[in-house]
Amino acid sequence: xxxxxxxxxxxxxxxxxxxxxxxxxxxxxxxxxxxxxxxxxxxxxxxxxxxxxxxxxxxxxxxxxxxxxxxxxxxxxxxxxxxxxxxxxxxxxxxxxxxxxxxxxxxxxxxxxxxxxxxxxxxxxxxxxxxxxxxxxxxxxxxxxxxxxxxxxxxxxxxxxxxxxxxxxxxxxxxxxxxxxxxxxxxxxxxxxxxxxxxxxxxxxxxxxxxxxxxxxxxxxxxxxxxxxxxxxxxxxxxxxxxxxxxxxxxxxxxxxxxxxxxxxxxxxxxxxxxxxxxxxxxxxxxxxxxxxxxxxxxxxxxxxxxxxxxxxxxxxxxxxxxxxxxxxxxxxxxxxxxxxxxxxxxxxxxxxxxxxxxxxxxxxxxxxxxxxxxxxxxxxxxxxxxxxxxxxxxxxxxxxxxxxxxxxxxxxxxxxxxxxxxxxxxxxxxxxxxxxxxxxxxxxxxxxxxxxxxxxxxxxxxxxxxxxxxxxxxxxxxxxxxxxxxxxxxxxxxxxxxxxxxxxxxxxxxxxxxxxxx
Amino acid sequence: xxxxxxxxxxxxxxxxxxxxxxxxxxxxxxxxxxxxxxxxxxxxxxxxxxxxxxxxxxxxxxxxxxxxxxxxxxxxxxxxxxxxxxxxxxxxxxxxxxxxxxxxxxxxxxxxxxxx
Numbered sequence: 001x002x003x004x005x006x007x008x009x010x011x012x013x014x015x016x017x018x019x020x021x022x023x024x025x026x027x028x029x030x031x032x033x034x035x036x037x038x039x040x041x042x043x044x045x046x047x048x049x050x051x052x053x054x055x056x057x058x059x060x061x062x063x064x065x066x067x068x069x070x071x072x073x074x075x076x077x078x079x080x081x082x083x084x085x086x087x088x089x090x091x092x093x094x095x096x097x098x099x100x101x102x103x104x105x106x107x108x109x110x111x112x113x114x115x116x117x118x119x120x121x122x123x124x125x126x127x128x129x130x131x132x133x134x135x136x137x138x139x140x141x142x143x144x145x146x147x148x149x150x151x152x153x154x155x156x157x158x159x160x161x162x163x164x165x166x167x168x169x170x171x172x173x174x175x176x177x178x179x180x181x182x183x184x185x186x187x188x189x190x191x192x193x194x195x196x197x198x199x200x201x202x203x204x205x206x207x208x209x210x211x212x213x214x215x216x217x218x219x220x221x222x223x224x225x226x227x228x229x230x231x232x233x234x235x236x237x238x239x240x241x242x243x244x245x246x247x248x249x250x251x252x253x254x255x256x257x258x259x260x261x262x263x264x265x266x267x268x269x270x271x272x273x274x275x276x277x278x279x280x281x282x283x284x285x286x287x288x289x290x291x292x293x294x295x296x297x298x299x300x301x302x303x304x305x306x307x308x309x310x311x312x313x314x315x316x317x318x319x320x321x322x323x324x325x326x327x328x329x330x331x332x333x334x335x336x337x338x339x340x341x342x343x344x345x346x347x348x349x350x351x352x353x354x355x356x357x358x359x360x361x362x363x364x365x366x367x368x369x370x371x372x373x374x375x376x377x378x379x380x381x382x383x384x385x386x387x388x389x390x391x392x393x394x395x396x397x398x399x400x401x402x403x404x405x406x407x408x409x410x411x412x413x414x415x416x417x418x419x420x421x422x423x424x425x426x427x428x429x430x431x432x433x434x435x436x437x438x439x440x441x442x443x444x445x446x447x448x449x450x451x452x453x454x455x456x457x458x459x460x461x462x463x464x465x466x467x468x469x470x471x472x473x474x475x476x477x478x479x480x481x482x483x484x485x486x487x488x489x490x491x492x493x494x495x496x497x498x499x500x501x502x503x504x505x506x507x508x509x510x511x512x513x514x515x516x517x518x519x
Numbered sequence: 520x521x522x523x524x525x526x527x528x529x530x531x532x533x534x535x536x537x538x539x540x541x542x543x544x545x546x547x548x549x550x551x552x553x554x555x556x557x558x559x560x561x562x563x564x565x566x567x568x569x570x571x572x573x574x575x576x577x578x579x580x581x582x583x584x585x586x587x588x589x590x591x592x593x594x595x596x597x598x599x600x601x602x603x604x605x606x607x608x609x610x611x612x613x614x615x616x617x618x619x620x621x622x623x624x625x626x627x628x629x630x631x632x633x634x635x
Contacts, residue, residue: 153616174558182565
């Protein structure tokens with residue numbers, strides 16, 4: 001049994017207390033440990049993704065207890081891809097946090113950051129629904145700390161809303177888990193996949209309620225309208241590197257929907273048929289529309305970017321709610337794009353903030369480094385709005401193509417195309433007011449000269465933008481890989497067999513030979 | 520007994536939702552606590568209600584109760600307790616800083632949120 005799978009969870013879990021206990025007053029040690037740890041995570045995640053890329057499903061039984069009695073971690077193509085994406089995003093965001101000295105403006109940034117990574121990695125790797133809940137809580141409690149980093153009343157108020165909303169979400173999650181356990185007697189995903197099929201078709205009330213509750217919980221995480229209200233304030237008020245890392249958190253919800261609703265409640269399951277088409281698709285269309293309209297209506301740059309995240313999650317959800325192989329392929333491609341683009345945009349917001357009085361979309365005098373910042377904003381905005389030549393355009397094309405044969409093609413095409421136009425107008429207006437018009441404003445001679453953001457900040461944003469370019473150039477191999485992922489998702493039998501048939505303690509109560517091999 | 524437990528969960532949930540909708544931090548936190556109590560009882564009942572039966576193997580026992588929901592409830596209690604403590608601290612910070620304990624955005628001054 002390979003122990004590499006658990007490393008993305010264990011490594012941050014050890015680094016965080018080390019940073020708190022041993023390096024509490026030494027920011028240099030904190031930074032080096034944190035950066036080295038996240039870089040090691042990137043390497044490990046790349047190794048895991050490479051290992052899973054040929055379609056093998058790797059299982060890790062905690063304490064060698066056999067599923068469904070023990071908790072298992074499962075590394076397949078989808079989970080390793082998400083782990084790799086998280087690690088790469090976290091690396092560049094951490095570079096930015098160090099470069100912009102955000103980590104020095106409050107206590108315990110690096111420790112909370114590591115705990116946050118631990119929760120996200122665990123959520124992607126676990127093969128057990130209750131364990132998914134626990135990792136959700138780990139990532140949430142770390143995010144509460146990160147969200148109010150540096151404090152301030154406005155940020156604390158947004159933090160209260162964020163925490164309460166997520167607390168209610170967690171309660172709903174527990175109700176869903178209780179309902180599932182009462183109906184099936186298990187919470188292991190692979191075991192559930194088999195048992196849900198066996199439920200008597202005339203007695204599906206409980207499991208249908210559970211499926212809807214679970215979808216609502218994941219929709220809260222993914223900020224699907226009408227459950228998106230927590231997102232704009234929290235993302236706008238959170239410190240920039242934290243908001244950039246939060247770009248992956250909405251994707252945790254998307255990942256959970258993909259995982260649970262392809263394996264446990266597949267589209268052809270009669271009891272939950274219509275859940276995606278009738279409920280998720282309209283909600284996703286409205287999310288996209290509201291996100292992009294909100295983008296146009298925003299009066300501050302940080303809210304504009306937050307609404308663009310809602311819009312892009314709507315786009316992802318439209319593609320997921322098709323629940324076809326092409327739809328999931330396109331959704332995964334778009335998830336990677338949207339994570340990188342949203343991360344870059346939040347960091348650029350901070351670059352703008354660091355040299356201006358506020359983030360209102362008004363013309364203010366130009367500042368040091370504004371040309372480079374403007375160029376980066378231009379590029380990230382093109383990516384986010386989905387204009388050619390960057391990956392947003394490729395992703396949108398894939399989603400349009402995937403929805404072409406469905407019954408709701410008219411709705412999907414209309415909403416996507418019109419909302420894209422609105423997004424282009426919104427980003428264009430913001431960019432021209434912030435960067436272009438500022439050239440006509442005279443510099444106040446008495447004003448204090450602001451230093452340009454540090455080169456490391458630009459390296460971090462540039463790294464994310466370079467990844468976006470690579471994601472565009474390598475669109476062919478990437479879509480081939482995401483279609484391999486969706487093929488694996490729609491044929492979950494090897495996954496289920498690996499989880500349930502791997503021997504471990506308790507798998508056969510009459511043989512004790514397994515216990516000798518535990519270590 | 521099933522009726523009693525189900526009613527208790529229902530009443531706790533209803534009370535919790537009512538308090539959450541008050542949108543002032545103290546009632547909201549009380550409401551969230553009530554909701555977590557309700558969900559704890561719900562989780563506990565998801566393994567079916569059994570009276571006086573041991574959860575682990577023991578000599579002479581004729582019936583057992585499901586031990587897993589008990590473990591789940593224990594985890595849920597710890598987590599919700601910790602989360603409530605966190606939200607109390609953050610809410611206290613926001614209240615002391617802003618002298619206002621409304622949870623939603625300020626309705627009196629719609630521009631306030633944009634003028635941070």
